[in-house]
Amino acid sequence: MPDLLLELFSEEIPARMQARASADLKRLVTEGVVSRGLTYAHAEAFATPRRLALALAGLADHAPTTREERKGPRVDAPEKAIEGFLRSTGLAREDLSVRDDKKGQVYFAEIVRPGRPAAEIVAEVVEEVVRTFPWPKSMRWGNGSLRWVRPLHSILCLLSSEAGAEAVPLKIDGIAAGKVTRGHRFMAPEPFAVQDFEDYRAKLDRAFVLLDPADRAEKILHDATQLAFAQGLELVEDKGLLAEVAGLVEWPVVLMGRIEERFLDLPPEVLRTSMKEHQKFLSVRDPKDGRIVAYVVVANRDTHDNGATILAGNARVLAARLSDAVFFWENDLRTPLAAMTEKLGHVTFHNKLGTQGEQIKRIAELARDLAPKLGTDPDLAERAALLAKADLASEMVYEFPELQGVMGRYYALRAGEDAGVAEAAAEHYSPLGPSDATPRAPLSVAVALADKIDRLTAFWAIDEKPTGSRDPFALRRAALGVIRLVLENGLRLRLSELLAQGYPGAEPEDLMSFFADRLAVHLRDQGVRHDVIRACFELGGQDDLVLLVARVEALQTFLGSEDGANLLAGYKRAVNILEQEERKDGVEYSLDPHVELAETEAERALFTALDDATRQLAPALAAEDFGAAMAGLAGLRAPIDAFFETTVVNSDKPLVRRNRLCLLNRIRKVMNQVAIFSVIEG
Incomplete structure (x- = not known):
């Protein structure tokens, strides 16, 4: 049984597309060969910035001849029905047989599909996959009709066995498949031939290409951790950024630089976000005080000066970026929080729901009402809600929207606000998802609940509800947030009463049903049966979520x-x-x-x-x-x-x-x- 090796070599594939593309390549090729009668033992796909690769082990060398018997229309059926049956089978009328059936005489077709060699099938599948590949974005180049994410330069496609390796006869828009690939763009650009997957992988290693993205990520993490440790520092974990950086290089070379002293007073979140978003740097902190003091650059090549020139260039760009951040930070600190909040009175929240300023006032009123039930001060809850979204008008959050809330906390502390008020600004958006931490401080919980209840009831009142997979206002996430805030803090609150305090005009029964669905999803993820949830919910009046969940868990047990x-x-x-x-x-x-x-x-x-x-x-x-x-x-x-x-x-x-x-x-x-x-x- 031969093994198949396929490589599609191109200009740089965006890092964000690589994982999906390698999975699609594996799926499409394996489905294609199996549907044409070939079996295989194992498949593995890989991606680098310049190539997609697939290794299929134990591929059958020949698809067997198949026979299919298909029942057709009656002999006296309309002529169009018989012609349609003939077209679907590819046979002539004289090739059909006639048999007696319950309803009379019926045509039967025996369709024989002769077996084909693996090379012929692979060529057919690869061309189909390449021409129809589901890139999120693709392009044409030159005079050809082929579309690919970036210009496709070469195709390596070979079948290897103990007898040797043969290139699959295949040509797509003038690109003929062969046994040849190339290594690193700068460090080993010359072409070389390969015999099988093991030979391919080994020669790529020698040509400064790590084929497996997991290997590249592991090398980056190991080298960066060691560099930081050697200087008494520690790498800040960021799995998403690590995976993205691993998709930017074929031969990762890890370098570490220091942040200039003049930028170290910036909040660590600002430093991390600026370096991540603008330059794809990994952050390094001082474990003694948590400050971000250095960064890791992942280069794509070794250099004679051990990366000194690369680091110097990146340091200049970083200094310019961080100078902008300092400007935003200092300007924002000079702007009173009340002035920031006042600006939001001129920003539309939704054309049917008024401004963000009006939304903030509603949240503040609701937070004040909730405060006594949560054991916190109503005045502080109202103050926290009034200031929680102030940073939306800041220059820093305008530049880095992901820092909303985080910057509000810093600005509130610098303005001398109560520490709980500042913390509520940072935490009131939470939880943002199933793995996000839930606020525990009563003040933060009051503002977070008020924010989510206002959002839900307001959009329900104007009939902007989630439909199917569409949820543009993140209402499912808001409902899950309310559920987690209540359950994880053990809050004995009546959900129906909470919703009644929200935006007027929401349909309470419909909204309660929505919460029931979200609760079922939440509990199902924790292993609770949906029918057990329904059995308790259908008792009626089950809007004390803590009590309801206790009943559900006892019943399931x-x-x-x-x-x-x-x-x-x-x-x-x-x-x-x-x-x-x-x-x-x-x-x-x-x-x-x-x-x-x-x-x-x-x-x-x-x-x-x-x-x-x-x-x-x-x-x-x-x-x-x-x-x-x-x-x-x-x-x-x-x-x-x-x-x-x-x-x-x-x-x-x-x-x-x-x-x-x-x-x-x-x-x-x-x-x-x-x-x-x-x-x-x-």
């Missing part, structure tokens, strides 16, 4: 036990019989059953068990002790099982039958005090 699983089965049996008989009789059996009409010991024991469960459930639910409530239900398992084993519900005595159906209804009523068990999947 109970259902995972033998008693819980068996009791659920007994409940469903009871309810199925009850609903079936109610439909048949056209009545509801909702009256209280009478124990004096019981005829069997098991029947009387079930009455007693339901009485006992009722007595246990009332105080347990009142005390919010759902574990005790589940224990009360567990006592019903054996009596229900015994009842169905010994007692016929549909007695031939009408009075006894009706009483037993009412007894089944009582099982439902008692258990539905804890959750609506009927929606739980059996």
Whole structure:
């Protein structure tokens, strides 16, 4: 079985596109060869700035001949139907056979697809993949019709086996496939031939190209960490930037420079953001005080002066960038926070919802109302909300929008505001996603809740709700933020009351349903079953999220036990019989059953068990002790099982039958005090 090696060599591929492109190459080629009858054992794809590569091991050397039998239209069918069937099969009418079928005589086609050699199939697949590759952006060059992310220079495509390696006969827009590739653009530009993937990878290493992006990232991380450690410093972790930098170089050479003293008073976040966004530098900090004091440059080549010229050039560009940052910082510090906030009164938040200034006033009022419930000072909560978004009018945040909130904290502290007010400015946007930290300080929580509730209710009021994958105002994220703020801080708040304090005109039921969906998604990610969530939510009035989640977790634990699983089965049996008989009789059996009409010991024991469960459930639910409530239900398992084993519900005595159906209804009523068990999947 041969191995396939494919390399598409081009001008520089943007780093952000490389991971997706290598995955697409692997997917498209493997799907293409498999759909044409070839099998393979293993596939691996790689990307560097100048090449996409794919190695397919254990490829079948020949696709087998296949035969497919396809049923067609009846012999007396309209001529157009028969012609369409012939076109789909590629056969002539005389090639069809006629067989008897239930509905008369029917045409059958036997389609034979002769086997083909792997080289022919690979050539066909590669050309199709190259011509239809799903780049986010692509270009044409010269006079050809081919589109690629950047001009495509060469194609290496070979099949190798113990007998040797053969280039696949393939030509795309004048580019003929061969066995030749090139190494590093500057350090090893001469072409060289390869025999198989191992030979390819080894020769690339010698030609100063690390093929695997994971290897490049590992080398950068190792060398940068060692450089920093040697100077008593530490590298600031940034996995996203590390992956991006690994996509910018084929032969990473790590260099470290020092930030000039005149820039060290800038906030570390400003230094990190400026170096990351403008120059793709990794930041290095002093572990003693956390200040960013140095940076790592990843060059794409070794130089005779060990990178001194590269560092000097980067230092000049960095100095210009940081000079701009100092200018923004100093200008912002001279502007009072109140003046920044006042500017937002002239900035539109949404054309149907007024200005950002009006939004801030709404948030401040709501934060003030929430403060006592969260155990914090209303005046401070209002002050924090009024200043939390002030930095949106700052020059620094205009330049670096990702620093919103972060800069607000610095400006508030420099202005002498309360430390809690400053912290609320930094934290009120959080949590931004499932892995983002949730604020814990009551003041920050009050402003964060107010911000998200205002956003949700305001956009709900103007009917700008998420639809499908479309959520331009990040309302799903806002709802998840409210849920996490409430749950992770153990806040005993009524969600319906919170929403009622938001923007007037929102549909409360619709918005509560939206929150229920978001809660289900949040809990499902934590391993909670969706039907268990629904069983508790459908009790109604479940807008105390802390209490609801406690009930859900207790119910899921109970259902995972033998008693819980068996009791659920007994409940469903009871309810199925009850609903079936109610439909048949056209009545509801909702009256209280009478124990004096019981005829069997098991029947009387079930009455007693339901009485006992009722007595246990009332105080347990009142005390919010759902574990005790589940224990009360567990006592019903054996009596229900015994009842169905010994007692016929549909007695031939009408009075006894009706009483037993009412007894089944009582099982439902008692258990539905804890959750609506009927929606739980059996």
